[in-house]
Amino acid sequence: xxxxxxxxxxxxxQMGNDKSIKCEQNLGHDTMYxxxxxxxxxxxxxxxxxxxxxxxxxTVPNRFSPKSPDKAHLNLHINSLELGxxxxxxxxxxxxxxxxxEQFFGPGTRLTVL
Amino acid sequence: QQQVKQSPxxxxxxxxxISIINCAYENTAFDYFPWYQQFPGKGPALLIAIRPDVSExxxxxxxxxxxxxxxxxSLHIMxxxxxxxxxxxCAAYTRGFGNEKLTFGTGTRLTIIP
Numbered sequence: 001x002x003x004x005x006x007x008x009x010x011x012x013x014q015m016g017n018d019k020s021i022k023c024e025q026n027l028g029h030d031t032m033y034x035x036x037x038x039x040x041x042x043x044x045x046x047x048x049x050x051x052x053x054x055x056x057x058x059t060v061p062n063r064f065s066p067k068s069p070d071k072a073h074l075n076l077h078i079n080s081l082e083l084g085x086x087x088x089x090x091x092x093x094x095x096x097x098x099x100x101x102e103q104f105f106g107p108g109t110r111l112t113v114l
Numbered sequence: 115q116q117q118v119k120q121s122p123x124x125x126x127x128x129x130x131x132i133s134i135i136n137c138a139y140e141n142t143a144f145d146y147f148p149w150y151q152q153f154p155g156k157g158p159a160l161l162i163a164i165r166p167d168v169s170e171x172x173x174x175x176x177x178x179x180x181x182x183x184x185x186x187x188s189l190h191i192m193x194x195x196x197x198x199x200x201x202x203x204c205a206a207y208t209r210g211f212g213n214e215k216l217t218f219g220t221g222t223r224l225t226i227i228p
Contacts, residue, residue: 004157031214041201043158043218055213090157100146100207103216105157 003027004106006091012112013081021076021109023091031055032074033092033103034066043090049074050096081113117141118206120219127226133191135222137204140185144206148216149178149189152201161202162189194226 004025013019025032033056034046048056052068063079074091091106119138127133137147148163164171164178164187171178177190191198204219 033215041152041221041223043203043221045215045217048213048215056215092157100148100163100209100214102148102160102163105159107155107157 004091004093004104006089006106006109008109009107010110010112012114014114015081015083017081018077018079019081019111020078021089021091021111023074023076023106025072025091025093025104025106027093027095027104029093029104030071030096031094032068032071033094034074034076035090035092035105037088037090037108039087047074047076078111081111083113086111086113117217118144118204118219120204120222122222123220124223125225127194127224129194129196129226129228131194131226133194133198133224133226134188135202135204135224136186136188137219138184138186139206141206141208141217142185143208144217145209146207147178147180147187148205148207149176150203150205150218152203152221154200158203191224194224196226196228199224199226 007022031050033048037043046060047066049068065077068074088108088110090108092103094103095101149161150158151161152158162176175192180187202222205216
């Protein structure tokens with residue numbers, strides 16, 4: 001009964017490969033996010049989706065392509081992986097609306113590019 | 115450009131002591147200020163949050179103090195316990211029309227020693 005789940009938890013791959021991370025939420029939320037947490041623990045938003053529509057793209061390289069097949073899922077595909085992509089990627093979701101609603105984070109996917 | 119500045123980067127407090135983490139912001143469009151707690155290997159989780167029209171909010175041992183004119187806010191953890199050892203992030207919320215987002219501080223690694 002995990003609220004926000006991500007797969008895989010760990011991902012180790014070679015430079016230049018393409019990989020995907022999947023996220024699912026069972027909270028009935030309509031807004032989902034991807035965040036990147038670097039080695040210094042800095043959390044930065046990458047994308048947000050509202051009702052399957054891309055809303056925020058924080059100047060992320062176009063090697064990163066999010067896809068939302070439905071409101072409960074937001075996947076992240078990364079092409080031509082680079083060493084600098086090594087980080088922990090968090091998915092999050094919240095109930096939409098202009099008022100502040102709590103964001104719920106997934107457990108993270110630790111990506112290591114060799 | 116770091117929109118939410120957080121200090122200190124790391125903090126060691128004795129059990130039973132008071133832990134204090136400070137944050138400052140520039141953007142007056144921020145209108146909600148949550149704190150997130152992150153344990154190793156887990157995603158961040160909401161701890162406590164405050165609206166800018168309130169100067170203090172207390173939940174159990176956790177208190178946020180907010181100074182709107184100085185654009186500063188802080189988290190106080192009273193009677194700190196070893197279980198409080200985690201990384202703490204302040205954040206600021208930007209209200210929008212579908213593009214609401216959280217901007218995080220750089221994080222404080224808190225260690226409570228017996």
